Amino acid sequence: MDAVVLWSLGVVALACAVAVFVCDSMARATFALLGSLVCVGGVVLVLGLPYLGVVIVLMMVMEMVVMAVFMIAYMMNPAGLMPMSMLHNQRGALALSAAVFASLTAAVFLVPWPHRRGSPPRDTTFQVGKALMGEQMLTMIVLGFVLLATMVAATVLALRRGRYDRLGDGLDRRPARDPAGGGVGR
Amino acid sequence: MLLAPALLVTGALLAVAADTCAAAQHAGRRRSLGTVGRRLLEVPRLLTAQPRTLPAADRLLWRLGVIVVPVGAVLSVLVVPFGHRTVADLSVGLVWFNAMEVLTWAGLWLAGWGPNSAFSLVGGYRFVAQGLAYELPLMFALISAATGAQSLRLGDVVAAQSGLWFVVWMPVAFLVHLAGVLAFAFLGPFAYPAGRDLAGGVLAEVSGVDRLLLQAGRWLWLTAGAAMAVPLFLGGGNGPVLPAWAWSLFKTLAVLGLLVYGMRRVPVVRADRYVELAWLVLMPLTMVQVLAVALVVLVRQGG
Structure with missing residues (x-):
C-alpha cells in the first residue's frame, strides 16, 4: 500500500x-x-x-x-x-540537468546504504525536534540570526527611504512621514 | 468518516441562518423562518443558474482555486475531536489543520486570478496581504496550545485540559485564534478580499456552482475554526453530567454564535492597516503568551 x-x-x-x-x-x-x-x-x-x-x-x-x-x-x-516560455539557455541547461541527474542516479546505486538496526520510534516528530534542538542547537541559533540579518539587510538595501526620510533631519518628527499609514497610528 | 463533514455542513448552515437573522434585525426587519429560507434558496438557485463565461479565463486554475477552499475546510476537521472520537487523530493534527488552512491562500489567489478580471485579481491579492498579516499571530496561538499540552496531537491537547482549560491561562492565544478564524473565512471584519468596494473582489465573477462552493467554503471555514477552538482552548469534550459529544457540540455552537455575533460588530479592516496591528501588537503579545506557557510547563516539570 x-x-x-x-x-x-x-x-x-x-x-x-x-x-x-x-x-x-x-x-x-x-x-x-x-x-x-x-x-x-x-x-x-x-x-x-x-x-x-x-x-x-x-x-x-x-x-x-x-x-x-x-x-x-x-x-x-x-x-x-x-x-x-520557461525555457532559457536550452543546450546548457539540458547538459547540466543531464549531468546532475546522472550523478544523482549513480550515487543512489553506489552509496553503501546502511541496514536498519532496531525498530522505528513511535513518534518521529519528537526525534526530529531532539536532533534539531539538541546537539544542533547552536547551528539552529546561528542559522536563525543569519536568516534574520539577511532579511533585514535585503529590506534595507531595497528601500529607497531611510530613517531620516521618515523622522526628519533631527530624527524628531512625530508621527513619521510614511507613504502609507498603518493600523496603530504611528 | 462521513459524520465529520455532515456536522461541518450542519454547523455552517446554522451559522448562515444565524447571520441571516442578525442581518434582518440589523436592518429592522422581522426575523422569521421565511427570511432564513429565502437565504437558503440561494443554494438551488446557484445550482441551476447558468454559469457566466468570460473571455480568456484560466478555467483550470479558477476551478481549482474555488474547489480548494471548501475541500480544505472539510479536510481540516478530520483531525478535530468530536467528543472523544476523531476521524484521524494524527500525531501532528495541529500542523495538519494549519496546513489545510494555508491552502485557502492558494485557493483564493487562484480564484482571483482565474477569471481574468481586474476586480477578482485585486481581491485575490488582498487575501494574500491579509494572510501575511493574520497567519503568524495565528501560528503562535496554535503553538501556545501545543506547548501547553507538549503535543501536536489534538487528543493530547484535550487530555491536558482535564483540569484547567487553556482559555484561562492563554486568553491572548484564544482571541488571536478567533480573529484568525474570521480572517481565513474572510468574513466580517476580514471580508476585505470580497469587499463591496471591489464589486465583490474574489466573488466578483464567480457564478453558479462555483459561487456556491466559494461561499460555502467561507462558512465551512468559519465552522471548522470554531470547532478547532474547542479542543484547543475550551477543554474539548470535557465537562460535567452531559456526554462528551454533547459538550463538544455545545461549545462549538457557542463559539460559532460568538463569531457570528462579533462579525457584525466590527467594521471591515484594510489589510495594510491590519498588517501593522498584527506585526507590531499581536505578534509580540502572542510571543509573550508562548513564553509564559513555556515557563509554566517548565516549572510544572520541576525543571
Whole structure:
C-alpha cells in the first residue's frame, strides 16, 4: 500500500515538474511547481516523518503563493498575462540537468546504504525536534540570526527611504512621514 | 468518516441562518423562518443558474482555486475531536489543520486570478496581504496550545485540559485564534478580499456552482475554526453530567454564535492597516503568551 502511494506521488510530482516547463503562463507554472512540492511533502509523510511532510506542504503553499505574486510582478511582459516560455539557455541547461541527474542516479546505486538496526520510534516528530534542538542547537541559533540579518539587510538595501526620510533631519518628527499609514497610528 | 463533514455542513448552515437573522434585525426587519429560507434558496438557485463565461479565463486554475477552499475546510476537521472520537487523530493534527488552512491562500489567489478580471485579481491579492498579516499571530496561538499540552496531537491537547482549560491561562492565544478564524473565512471584519468596494473582489465573477462552493467554503471555514477552538482552548469534550459529544457540540455552537455575533460588530479592516496591528501588537503579545506557557510547563516539570 505504502509503496503504491509512494510511487504514485513520485509520478505525479514528476508530471507536475514537467508541467512547470511546458506551461505558457506564469501562474500555471508556479502552481504546477507547488503541486510537485506538495507531492514531495506527501512522500516524506509516507516515509514516516509526518511532521516534516505536513510542514513542507504548509510552507510550500505559502511560499509559492508569495512567489507567484513576485514572479508575475517582475515578468517581462506587462502583468504577466501574455503567454511565455520557461525555457532559457536550452543546450546548457539540458547538459547540466543531464549531468546532475546522472550523478544523482549513480550515487543512489553506489552509496553503501546502511541496514536498519532496531525498530522505528513511535513518534518521529519528537526525534526530529531532539536532533534539531539538541546537539544542533547552536547551528539552529546561528542559522536563525543569519536568516534574520539577511532579511533585514535585503529590506534595507531595497528601500529607497531611510530613517531620516521618515523622522526628519533631527530624527524628531512625530508621527513619521510614511507613504502609507498603518493600523496603530504611528 | 462521513459524520465529520455532515456536522461541518450542519454547523455552517446554522451559522448562515444565524447571520441571516442578525442581518434582518440589523436592518429592522422581522426575523422569521421565511427570511432564513429565502437565504437558503440561494443554494438551488446557484445550482441551476447558468454559469457566466468570460473571455480568456484560466478555467483550470479558477476551478481549482474555488474547489480548494471548501475541500480544505472539510479536510481540516478530520483531525478535530468530536467528543472523544476523531476521524484521524494524527500525531501532528495541529500542523495538519494549519496546513489545510494555508491552502485557502492558494485557493483564493487562484480564484482571483482565474477569471481574468481586474476586480477578482485585486481581491485575490488582498487575501494574500491579509494572510501575511493574520497567519503568524495565528501560528503562535496554535503553538501556545501545543506547548501547553507538549503535543501536536489534538487528543493530547484535550487530555491536558482535564483540569484547567487553556482559555484561562492563554486568553491572548484564544482571541488571536478567533480573529484568525474570521480572517481565513474572510468574513466580517476580514471580508476585505470580497469587499463591496471591489464589486465583490474574489466573488466578483464567480457564478453558479462555483459561487456556491466559494461561499460555502467561507462558512465551512468559519465552522471548522470554531470547532478547532474547542479542543484547543475550551477543554474539548470535557465537562460535567452531559456526554462528551454533547459538550463538544455545545461549545462549538457557542463559539460559532460568538463569531457570528462579533462579525457584525466590527467594521471591515484594510489589510495594510491590519498588517501593522498584527506585526507590531499581536505578534509580540502572542510571543509573550508562548513564553509564559513555556515557563509554566517548565516549572510544572520541576525543571
